[in-house]
Amino acid sequence: MANKQQILDAIYGAIDEVNAAQGSENQIAKDPKSVLFGQGGKLDSLGLLTFVLQVEQRVQSAGHPSFTLTDEKSMADTPTAFRTVDTLADYVVGRLGG
Template sequence: MENDKLIEKIIEKTIDEINKSLKNEIPKDDSSELLGKSLDSLSVINFIVILEENINKIGNIEIVLTNDDSIFSEPSPFRTIETLKLYLKKIMK
């Protein structure tokens, strides 16, 4: 599967799973904000854990997303769906 399509599938599955626990669902468009507006601190942690699991299951890649590169990056890779896609493209080469 092409990397862009794989990343999109992983993110969509992650959003579907996290939306089950949210009052206001995260829309699946690139400009959707993840940090602050859509996800509180606990939901961010859950999102990252689910995302790592989906990368492993769907992409068959073992990745840890809670490292200095992702936590201290500006802008944060978790700011929007678009920034998340760009970050995953970079680290899943």
């Protein structure tokens, strides 16, 4: 069972990681409302994939079962899941059966 705060912590860890390559004007705030993808988002396609894979790794490192966010189902069928930090956290919790 996934706890949303644990998932948010994993997402924030991934934000710290990708911010190193974002430049000062494109830093992503560690905030549930931060936009990740779509209008107002600060990640390019490479950045988004790097970020999503970081989230996968961190969630699994926190002891959750192996899962993928980069399959077609996740990325194409549910693009709204990647809209903000909050929507992504909810989506991951849902995928993990939280």
